[in-house]
Amino acid sequence: MPKHGFTLVELMVALALSSLLVLGVGSAFISIKQTAGQIKQLETAQEVIRSSQIVLSRSLKQAASALVVDAELLVTHNAATGTVTDCLGQTQTAAFTERFRWQGELLQCQVAAGDWVTLLSGISAAQFNVADQLVSVRLASPGLADNFPAADLTGDGQPERFIQLDFALKSQILADNT
Amino acid sequence: MPGCCNQRGVSSVVVLLLTFAASLLVFTVLQDSVVQERMSGNFQKRLNAEYQADRASYDSFHRMNDALWRNPAATDAELLAAASRQQTDTGGGRGLQALGTAIDAANISILTRGQRYADSKYSNQALLRKHLATAPALASPFSHGITGCDGVLLNGSGLIDSYDSADGAYNRAGASNNATVRTLRSTADISLTGNAPIFGDVLSTNNIVISGSSAISGKVHSNGSITLSGGSEIGGGILAGAAYNQSSGKVLANIHANGNVRITQGIVGGHIRTRGHYYHEGLSVPGEVRANGNIEMKQGQVAGGIRTVGNVSLISWSSNMFSGGVHASGNINLTTSVNSPITADDLRYGGTATVPNVVAHYRTAPYYQTPAPFISSVDVVAEVPIENTTVPPEDEAYVSCDPLNIAEHSSRLAEQATELPVLSLTTLPEVYTLTPLLGQYNTLGSGRSQLRLTPQNLAFLNRQQAVYSLQSLTIGGNFYISGGHVTLFVAGDVSLSGDSRLTIAEGSSLTLVVRGKFSVGASARVITPVAGVGVDGVPVFSVYSDYSGADGITLSGASDLYAAIYAPLTDVKVQGSGQLFGSVLAKTVAATGAGGIHYDEALGRAKVGNGNNGSSAVRRISFIGWSASQS
Numbered sequence: 001m002p003k004h005g006f007t008l009v010e011l012m013v014a015l016a017l018s019s020l021l022v023l024g025v026g027s028a029f030i031s032i033k034q035t036a037g038q039i040k041q042l043e044t045a046q047e048v049i050r051s052s053q054i055v056l057s058r059s060l061k062q063a064a065s066a067l068v069v070d071a072e073l074l075v076t077h078n079a080a081t082g083t084v085t086d087c088l089g090q091t092q093t094a095a096f097t098e099r100f101r102w103q104g105e106l107l108q109c110q111v112a113a114g115d116w117v118t119l120l121s122g123i124s125a126a127q128f129n130v131a132d133q134l135v136s137v138r139l140a141s142p143g144l145a146d147n148f149p150a151a152d153l154t155g156d157g158q159p160e161r162f163i164q165l166d167f168a169l170k171s172q173i174l175a176d177n178t
Numbered sequence: 179m180p181g182c183c184n185q186r187g188v189s190s191v192v193v194l195l196l197t198f199a200a201s202l203l204v205f206t207v208l209q210d211s212v213v214q215e216r217m218s219g220n221f222q223k224r225l226n227a228e229y230q231a232d233r234a235s236y237d238s239f240h241r242m243n244d245a246l247w248r249n250p251a252a253t254d255a256e257l258l259a260a261a262s263r264q265q266t267d268t269g270g271g272r273g274l275q276a277l278g279t280a281i282d283a284a285n286i287s288i289l290t291r292g293q294r295y296a297d298s299k300y301s302n303q304a305l306l307r308k309h310l311a312t313a314p315a316l317a318s319p320f321s322h323g324i325t326g327c328d329g330v331l332l333n334g335s336g337l338i339d340s341y342d343s344a345d346g347a348y349n350r351a352g353a354s355n356n357a358t359v360r361t362l363r364s365t366a367d368i369s370l371t372g373n374a375p376i377f378g379d380v381l382s383t384n385n386i387v388i389s390g391s392s393a394i395s396g397k398v399h400s401n402g403s404i405t406l407s408g409g410s411e412i413g414g415g416i417l418a419g420a421a422y423n424q425s426s427g428k429v430l431a432n433i434h435a436n437g438n439v440r441i442t443q444g445i446v447g448g449h450i451r452t453r454g455h456y457y458h459e460g461l462s463v464p465g466e467v468r469a470n471g472n473i474e475m476k477q478g479q480v481a482g483g484i485r486t487v488g489n490v491s492l493i494s495w496s497s498n499m500f501s502g503g504v505h506a507s508g509n510i511n512l513t514t515s516v517n518s519p520i521t522a523d524d525l526r527y528g529g530t531a532t533v534p535n536v537v538a539h540y541r542t543a544p545y546y547q548t549p550a551p552f553i554s555s556v557d558v559v560a561e562v563p564i565e566n567t568t569v570p571p572e573d574e575a576y577v578s579c580d581p582l583n584i585a586e587h588s589s590r591l592a593e594q595a596t597e598l599p600v601l602s603l604t605t606l607p608e609v610y611t612l613t614p615l616l617g618q619y620n621t622l623g624s625g626r627s628q629l630r631l632t633p634q635n636l637a638f639l640n641r642q643q644a645v646y647s648l649q650s651l652t653i654g655g656n657f658y659i660s661g662g663h664v665t666l667f668v669a670g671d672v673s674l675s676g677d678s679r680l681t682i683a684e685g686s687s688l689t690l691v692v693r694g695k696f697s698v699g700a701s702a703r704v705i706t707p708v709a710g711v712g713v714d715g716v717p718v719f720s721v722y723s724d725y726s727g728a729d730g731i732t733l734s735g736a737s738d739l740y741a742a743i744y745a746p747l748t749d750v751k752v753q754g755s756g757q758l759f760g761s762v763l764a765k766t767v768a769a770t771g772a773g774g775i776h777y778d779e780a781l782g783r784a785k786v787g788n789g790n791n792g793s794s795a796v797r798r799i800s801f802i803g804w805s806a807s808q809s
Contacts, residue, residue, distance in 0.1 A: 018189030025193045029200045036207040043214050050221050057228075062804045083303075084805050170232075174801035177642060178239070 041143025044122045048141050049163055051120050052107060056137060059087050059098055060167040066135050073100040073128040073135070086111045087119065102126030107139075125153035125160045133169045133176075138162040223298035226272065230292025234274040235304040235804075237263065238288045242278075242306070242799045247715045247783060248344065254280045257308075257799075261288055271295035284308050286799070305802040319581050319763055320717065320742045321782035323358035323378060324775055326767035327565065327579035327746060330359055330368045332376075333390065336757065336774030339377035343710035344780045348759060353377065355395045357777040362565040362579045364401070370394075370410070374774065379414065381562045388412075388427070401562050403437060406444070415448060417559050422452075432465065436559050439469075449482060451556045456486075466502060470555050473506070485553050489529065494519040507550045512537060526551040579765075580746035582786070585724040587639055588693055591667045594636045595647035598669050601629060605676055608655030612688075614644055614662040623655075638665060638691060639786060650694065653678045653702070659688045663716055670694040674702035674735075681705045682719055687712040691722045697732040698739065700754065706740040710760060710778040715785035717742040717760070733758060734771070742781050 006014070060066060062085075064078040075098045077084045084092050087100070087109040099110040107120040125140035140153055140160035150159035238261040245252050245260035252260075261278030268274070275291045284307055291301045323340065324330065332338070340357040341348045357378035361368055368382040371390045379396035380386060386400045390408045397414035398404060403421040406412070406429070415431030416422055422435040425442045432448035433439060439452040442459050449465035450456065456469040459476040466482035467473060473484055474491040483502025484490060490504060491511040501521040504510070509529035512519065517536045525540055528550020533540045565579050603610050609621040617631030633644035643665050650670035660683035671694035674680055678699070682688050684707045690696070698704065706718045723730050723745035730748025733739060740759040743750060750764035755772040761781045769775060 021193050022189050022196075025196045025200075029196050029203075032200045032203055036203050039207050039211060043210060046214060046218065050217070053221075054224075064803070078803060171801075171803040175803060178800040 038143065041141070042145070043143070045141035045143040045163070048107075048120055048122050048139060049165070052123075052137070052139060053165055055087055055107075055109070055119055056100070056135075056165065057167055058085065059100075060135055061170050063169055063171060065172060066130050066169060068128045068130050071101070071128065073130075073137070074098075075100070088117055100128070125162070127153045127162075133173050135167045135169065137165045137167070139165065220298065223294040224300060226294035227292040227298045227300035228302075230272055230274045230294065231290045231300045231302040232292070234263065234276040234290035234292060235288055235302055237274075238276045238278060238290070239304070239306060239799060239801060242286075243715070246798060247711075247785070250783070254286075257286065261286070281305075285802070303805045305805060306799050307802050308799055318782055318784045318786050319744050320720075320761040320784055320786075322360060322763065323356070323761060323777040324767055324769075325358075325360050325362060325579075325763045326368075326750075327362040327366060327763075327765050329361055329366045329766045330382075331766070331768040331770075332359070332368075332370050332374055332392070333372035334374050334752070334769045334771045334773070335372055336769070336772055337375045337377065338769075338775045338777075339375075340777040340779050341759075342779040343708065343759075347708045348757075348776050353776065354779070356779055357775070358396075360562070362563070364564050367402075368400075371408075372770075374769070378777075383562050383564050385420075397431075399559075399562055401564070404435075419559055419561065421454065434556075434559050438471070453556050453558065455488070468553075468556055472508070487553050487555060490527070492519070505551050505553060507553050510540070512540065579763075582639060582722075582744070584722055584744065584746060585726075588667075588691055588722065588724040591636060591638055591645065591647070591691060592669055592693065594634070595645075595667060595669070596634065598647055598649040599629060599631070600649045601631075602650070602652040603655040603657060603678070605654045605678075609658065610655070611658040611660060612646065612664050612666065613660055614664055617646060620658075633665075636667075638667070638689075645691075653680060655679075656681065659683060659686050661686060663687045663689070663712075665689045665691065667691045668693065672696045673699070674704070675699040676701065678702045679705060682707065685712065687716050687718045687720075689716070689720050689722070692725065693723070694725055695727075695730050695732070696721055696723060696725075698735045698754070700734050700736055702735050703737045704735070704739045704741065709780070710740055710742075711780045711784050715783065717781055717784045719760075720744065720784075720786075723748060731764065738773075740778075742778075742784065 059075050062077060063075045065076045067074050078095050086092050087098050088111055096112050101108050102123060105121050105123055106118045107123055107126060108116045108118050110116045122141060123139055124142050127138040129136045138153055140162040144161040148161040148163060150161045152159050153162060154160065241260045242257050245257055258278035258280060261276060263276045266273050271294050273293045277289045279287050281287050286306045286308065288304045288306060290304065291299060293299045338357045339353045341353045355377040357376060358381060359368065359376060360381035361383045364383050366383050367385045368380060370388045370392045373391040375393040377395045380394055380398045382400040385402035386398055386404045388406050388408055388410050391410055393411040395413045397417060398412055399417040401419035404416055404418040406424040406427045408426055410427040412429045416429055416433040418435035421437035422433060422439045424444050426444050428445040430447040433446060433450045435452045438454035439450060440457045441461050446461060446463055450463060451468045453470045455471035456467060456473045458478055461478040463480045467480050468485040470487050472488040473486045476493050479499040481501050484500060484504045486506045489508035490506040493513040495515055497516045497518045498521045499519050503524035504520050505526040507528045510527040510531045512533040514534060514537065525545045526547055527545065528547055531541045531546065604623050607621050608623050610619050619628050622628060631646050633646050635642055636645040638645060645665045645667050647667045651668050651672045653674045654676050656679045658681050666688060672692050676699065710718055712718045719740055720742040724747055726747040728749055729751055731743060731745050731750040733752050734754040735756045736754055738757040742760045743762045745764045747765055749766045750762055752758050752769040752775065753771040757773045757776060759776045760778050
């Protein structure tokens with residue numbers, strides 16, 4: 001009884017076909033995994049923007065003045081405005097200052113002369129700028145796509161993609177103009 | 179070959195496994211993305227809620243100021259009632275709520291809540307401060323009716339009166355008598371040669387000549403002389419800083435003069451007091467005649483007595499013509515044919531008597547008295563306030579022809595303006611619309627090109643505002659102002675010519691700052707809302723001119739016009755047949771047309787600019803800050 005088996009050619013064809021299949025699906029899998037990673041980064045970036053918007057807008061809306069000192073954002077609150085919620089969520093009744101800074105991936109906040117408390121992580125660079133009664137904050141996060149503007153925020157010669165959040169000093173503007 | 183068969187389909191299994199892992203990954207990522215999308219949606223709703231809460235605060239702020247503007251004596255309870263508000267759904271799930279609370283005598287807190295759908299809420303606490311009467315703000319320069327610093331000439335025939343546009347449109351029956359016509363500089367005369375009735379006072383820092391037949395409901399008050407030679411009827415009396423001459427007309431109340439009083443004809447309804455001499459011919463005085471100088475009467479009669487520090491000279495051919503007594507510190511000179519020209523023989527004098535024999539008894543005591551009868555002297559007539567002088571505190575403490583110092587503000591605008599295009603609308607149907615955000619042609623004539631304007635944020639009268647700047651503005655078509663308050667700066671001339679229209683929509687207002695001439699042609703029309711003072715107390719149409727040549731503002735329209743005009747350096751000519759509503763402050767005012775001038779009292783409460791120079795009796799609410807914002 002002649003043994004029926006696969007000829008070499010058949011084997012080669014089967015091998016080629018199956019490796020093609022495995023390779024194809026494998027590369028698809030890899031690209032899906034990459035996309036998933038990018039999505040995760042983008043989610044982190046969104047999260048960073050949302051959270052920093054909430055924290056900074058609350059602080060700057062109530063602020064009597066804001067200025068940038070040593071790359072830190074110094075926000076002053078008046079006692080005259082009654083109770084004010086600080087960046088740590090505590091209620092302040094007297095005048096106080098808040099500082100915001102970017103320190104290696106972290107956005108940190110300090111109330112008066114207290115400890116630096118980390119508010120957010122996942123920020124690759126941050127830059128504060130105060131022009132007149134407008135505070136602009138540029139936040140860079142690794143997940144931002146190519147269509148975002150880029151500038152060198154860290155000073156290392158490499159541009160970072162960033163999102164710019166603009167806050168009007170509403171209390172100051174309204175107090176000046178009414 | 180069992181080995182071979184055990185391995186059958188390995189690659190398929192591997193592929194299946196990979197596909198399974200990949201789909202798991204994809205589903206997780208998909209789920210994450212859906213979660214992110216929802217979070218972003220919630221974030222957007224939260225922002226919406228925050229903006230709703232902010233809006234509620236601004237609304238409350240505006241409504242409280244509005245309440246104060248309408249009623250400067252508004253109580254805390256009224257203010258808080260004006261501040262509080264609830265709107266459950268304004269579409270798209272948006273809602274807002276404001277609740278005012280008084281913290282102490284000066285501060286008000288407003289708790290506002292905004293929401294976008296039931297699950298997104300945000301609350302703000304806005305802190306506001308009440309400023310009492312001493313608050314720093316510019317006083318309205320429109321509170322004086324019709325002011326011509328260097329002179330006023332009225333020879334038209336339209337009546338001049340006042341009304342309050344806050345109570346509705348002008349109607350003659352409801353108009354009041356507060357249209358003051360005044361001058362402010364010491365050489366400025368007022369000349370009334372027409373027959374325009376004035377329902378208010380006429381105040382001049384120099385002479386007043388009333389040669390027309392204008393009736394004046396209020397007082398006529400001058401620092402110089404007053405001459406009444408037409409058929410005018412004056413309801414509020416005469417106060418003259420120098421001489422008073424009357425050769426016609428009626429004065430229904432008292433006459434008080436620092437100089438001589440001479441009345442040759444006409445009617446007087448009250449007392450006559452002068453620090454100089456007094457002379458009349460055939461006048462019947464129902465009150466007293468009192469003089470520091472001599473009194474001379476050619477006939478006539480006096481019911482309230484004659485008192486003088488000087489001499490008295492009387493001519494009378496009938497009995498009892500002089501009642502209330504004739505008392506003079508000096509001589510008496512009486513020409514009469516009857517024996518009792520003086521009622522009850524009440525004559526007292528301290529000098530010599532020159533009397534006919536029918537009243538020979540007057541030559542001795544008790545008529546002659548020594549020491550001479552004491553006659554108190556006549557008070558000095560109060561001064562009409564002159565520019566930059568201080569007068570007694572119960573009056574306006576300080577008047578200025580140019581309280582705003584307009585040239586400084588206008589030139590600052592000129593420096594700041596970056597671009598000065600020329601806007602020239604040809605005849606209808608060209609339509610140009612200016613809103614607080616954008617100016618553009620809505621309809622263009624053929625062959626004409628679009629001109630878009632965007633405002634700059636500039637300071638005018640110490641208030642930062644969106645300002646449009648133009649080199650010149652010629653309106654031949656239809657010019658619309660809509661959408662809110664618009665400030666327009668024009669470095670050159672502004673003219674409305676032909677069948678043109680300047681329409682200010684309801685709820686909008688226009689502040690025109692012009693450095694050249696402003697003229698409204700005969701068939702041009704300016705259409706404004708009924709209420710002369712719009713949102714936030716800004717006049718619906720105000721014109722500020724720092725033009726210093728002659729005839730800077732000429733209004734010759736045949737249709738009615740509402741305008742608050744501030745032009746302290748130039749002349750304003752009102753020569754049309756249309757009515758002018760509003761207020762005029764100018765170097766000189768000449769009203770020569772048939773149309774009347776109706777002063778809008780609401781302008782006296784108008785808000786002009788914002789700042790620290792000048793003082794005001796306007797109470798207002800200002801913003802201190804936000805606190806305790808939370809989502």
